Amino acid sequence: MATNPAAAQATQDHRRRQGSLAGLVIKDVLSVWETLDPLRLDATARTWTARVADQIARHRATSQRLSAQYYQRFRGLEIGRDGWSLPRLTDSPAWRAALLVSLLVTGPVRIKRLTGRGMDPRQAADHAAPAVAAATVRQARAAGRAAMLAYLRSDPRALGYMRVTDGDPCAFCAMLASRGAVYLTKSSALTDKGNPEDGYHDGCGCEAEPVYTTTPALPEASRRFAQLYKKHAEGLPAKQARNAFRRAYEADRRAAT
Numbered sequence: 001m002a003t004n005p006a007a008a009q010a011t012q013d014h015r016r017r018q019g020s021l022a023g024l025v026i027k028d029v030l031s032v033w034e035t036l037d038p039l040r041l042d043a044t045a046r047t048w049t050a051r052v053a054d055q056i057a058r059h060r061a062t063s064q065r066l067s068a069q070y071y072q073r074f075r076g077l078e079i080g081r082d083g084w085s086l087p088r089l090t091d092s093p094a095w096r097a098a099l100l101v102s103l104l105v106t107g108p109v110r111i112k113r114l115t116g117r118g119m120d121p122r123q124a125a126d127h128a129a130p131a132v133a134a135a136t137v138r139q140a141r142a143a144g145r146a147a148m149l150a151y152l153r154s155d156p157r158a159l160g161y162m163r164v165t166d167g168d169p170c171a172f173c174a175m176l177a178s179r180g181a182v183y184l185t186k187s188s189a190l191t192d193k194g195n196p197e198d199g200y201h202d203g204c205g206c207e208a209e210p211v212y213t214t215t216p217a218l219p220e221a222s223r224r225f226a227q228l229y230k231k232h233a234e235g236l237p238a239k240q241a242r243n244a245f246r247r248a249y250e251a252d253r254r255a256a257t
């Protein structure tokens with residue numbers, strides 16, 4: 001967690017803004033969902049994916065801009081100004097291919113599988129829609145998350161980052177957050193574990209917070225996850241630890257509702 005309360009607040013604001021952006025993505029993507037005709041999937045998939053890609057291109061730009069604003073603000077609050085400025089980023093076109101695969105798998109492929117089992121095509125499309133929405137949100141937010149990583153790597157004062165979860169993370173994200181800071185080794189940039197660019201699943205609401213100190217405090221939620229881990233999973237082999245944590249986390253979450 002940030003050492004400065006205003007910086008900690010900036011992190012929460014940033015996470016919420018990226019979350020609101022996710023809401024806009026879903027609204028947009030659902031507004032063109034009818035372009036994909038479940039009775040003529042092969043004939044309509046092309047137009048549909050092109051429309052969604054146009055929407056996602058816009059939302060990616062917003063997501064990246066939000067990350068830039070946040071990074072600058074957070075850094076200033078944590079360590080002050082020192083003449084460093086954000087590197088200029090260009091969005092790699094690789095996301096379009098990844099988006100296309102996500103769209104085809106969660107959309108037409110899934111609908112065909114469901115209708116193949118006898119489901120009505122329109123009903124099958126309704127079943128597919130939520131996963132399509134979640135996949136597009138991840139592709140949009142990936143731009144902001146990739147920007148965070150690029151800023152962290154170019155920032156000579158940044159030591160690493162912390163995963164900050166939303167209010168109701170999955171067990172996997174809670175466990176990653178409980179580990180606290182992930183320190184970047186700038187020389188092995190591409191092999192870092194817990195890469196903030198690709199460690200996010202569909203439906204994930206987590207963001208990264210830069211770390212400028214070797215003794216960062218965990219955010220309150222992550223502290224709770226860490227206690228849970230310590231009590232139920234510490235010392236176990238990796239896979240057993242993951243399972244033990246998940247069971248404890250889910251029991252804890254059920255008890256809280």
Ligand SMILES: [Zn+2]
Pocket residue numbers: 165169170173200201203204205206
């Ligand atoms: Zn998450």
